[in-house]
Amino acid sequence: MLGRGVGEEIRSIRPEEPWGDVLPLLSNADARIANLECCVSARGLPWTRTPKVFHFRAPPVAVDVLRAARITAVSLANNHVLDYGEDALLDTLELLDAVGIAHAGAGLNLAQARKPAIIRAGATRVGLLAFTDNEPAFAATEGRPGTNFLEVSLEPPALRVVEAAIMEARAAGAEIVILSNHWGPNMVQRPSRLFREFARAVIDLGADVYYGHSAHLFQGVELYRGRWILYDTGDFLNDYAVDPLLRNDWSFLFRISARELQSRLELFPVSLSFSRVDRAVAEDRERILQKMTRLSLELETPLERVGDHLEASAMPGAPAYDWEAPP
Numbered sequence: 001m002l003g004r005g006v007g008e009e010i011r012s013i014r015p016e017e018p019w020g021d022v023l024p025l026l027s028n029a030d031a032r033i034a035n036l037e038c039c040v041s042a043r044g045l046p047w048t049r050t051p052k053v054f055h056f057r058a059p060p061v062a063v064d065v066l067r068a069a070r071i072t073a074v075s076l077a078n079n080h081v082l083d084y085g086e087d088a089l090l091d092t093l094e095l096l097d098a099v100g101i102a103h104a105g106a107g108l109n110l111a112q113a114r115k116p117a118i119i120r121a122g123a124t125r126v127g128l129l130a131f132t133d134n135e136p137a138f139a140a141t142e143g144r145p146g147t148n149f150l151e152v153s154l155e156p157p158a159l160r161v162v163e164a165a166i167m168e169a170r171a172a173g174a175e176i177v178i179l180s181n182h183w184g185p186n187m188v189q190r191p192s193r194l195f196r197e198f199a200r201a202v203i204d205l206g207a208d209v210y211y212g213h214s215a216h217l218f219q220g221v222e223l224y225r226g227r228w229i230l231y232d233t234g235d236f237l238n239d240y241a242v243d244p245l246l247r248n249d250w251s252f253l254f255r256i257s258a259r260e261l262q263s264r265l266e267l268f269p270v271s272l273s274f275s276r277v278d279r280a281v282a283e284d285r286e287r288i289l290q291k292m293t294r295l296s297l298e299l300e301t302p303l304e305r306v307g308d309h310l311e312a313s314a315m316p317g318a319p320a321y322d323w324e325a326p327p
Contacts (some may be wrong), residue, residue: 001037001080002065002300003056005239008273010061015068018237020278022270025253026069031121033128034236035182035213036066036074036081036103038327041091044084050137055083063095073117077105077148078182078214105130105180106140106147112150113140116169116177124258127174130208131164132182134214146212152183152198159201166206175259178209184232187246188215190295191231203227210254216240216248220295221265221303222309226314228265230254231299236270237277250280250288267292267303267310279308 002010006018016023026032036057040063046055066074074096082089082156089106096103102117117128131150132138140146150161162179169177179202184195191199191212199210201223210229212219218234232253242249249272257264269280269288289310294302303310 001235001238001240002037002058002062003055003080005199006237006275007058007062009239011059015061015064018276019069020276022253022268022277022279023069025255025268025279029121030124030254031072031119031126032070033073033178033180033211034071034075034109035078035180036076036092036292037078038236039082039084039088039092040064040095041084041088044093044121046301046305047085048053050135052083054080056080057084057088058215060091060095063099063101066101067099067288071101072121073102073104073119073128074129075105075180075182075211076103077113077130077132077180079132079138081147082135082138082145087113089145095249102128104128104148105132105182106145108140108145108147110140110142110146112167113146114166114168116172116174118169118172118174118317121176125173125175127169127177128180129169129177130180130182131165132164132214133184134182150193152181154194154197154201159205162202162207163205170206176208177206178211179207180211180213182214183212184214186214186216187243187248188232189217189219189246191219192299195227196299199229199231200224203229217246218251218292220294220297220299221254221267221301222293222299223265223301223312223314226263228263228314235272237275238272240276250284250291251277252288252292262313262315264311264313266306269309294320
């Protein structure tokens, strides 16, 4: 979230400073994907069509902060991308396009909002799909800008939308499909039964990674049929007030590596301060690692401590799905 206090801060500092000592980890990846929890614009007025407490708008210089971390693609399907109306959303899309940052999950109409972003991670083509169940009033329609809104549901109509999106990404050449979802309520430490079943259904439909966010707290990770489910990746860069018990200033950099049939998930603990993220150290690091280990074990996914971070590996073997190109 690069608006509000972060937006003021980045006007007067070097664009790489907010990323702290996490920057080398980001730079070493083949691709970097994030949820952009704001619009980026100098235009617009705060959203008033429906009740809304927080409005997040980053200044155009925020794209330099994203470029400093070499962000490859962002999800725009969330409850803040329209905080300053359609003009600010249009500016966000244009600014990202101008610097070559791919995006998914919002657009000038529903077709654009549903369109996958196809990016390169080394020699691999990755498709990013982005959905949200937050802020129904932001939903795009055939003739109105907005987000790719979808209620979390196991009913066939919802699953058909997901399946069609995954098939579209495959048809566009994606070898790995990541489904990003900004879902659920804030400050929740564990996914509900419905959320677990929905995430697993998404994997069954052909996604390779489920990438959840919205709770402002990291939740446990699950290895399901050789694929990774990140139920909630917590916060990463913002100016939010810190809950002293739930500790929304603790999180991770989630790194997934895919080599032939084996994939590996690495979790690097981070600590958030005002407008900055750094690798966690000392007692904070130990408590963050312990909490993630415990939450993931509840999801029957053991994690191994490797130095200052956590790891888990998967050997998917046969695909988790049978997929054929649509006629």
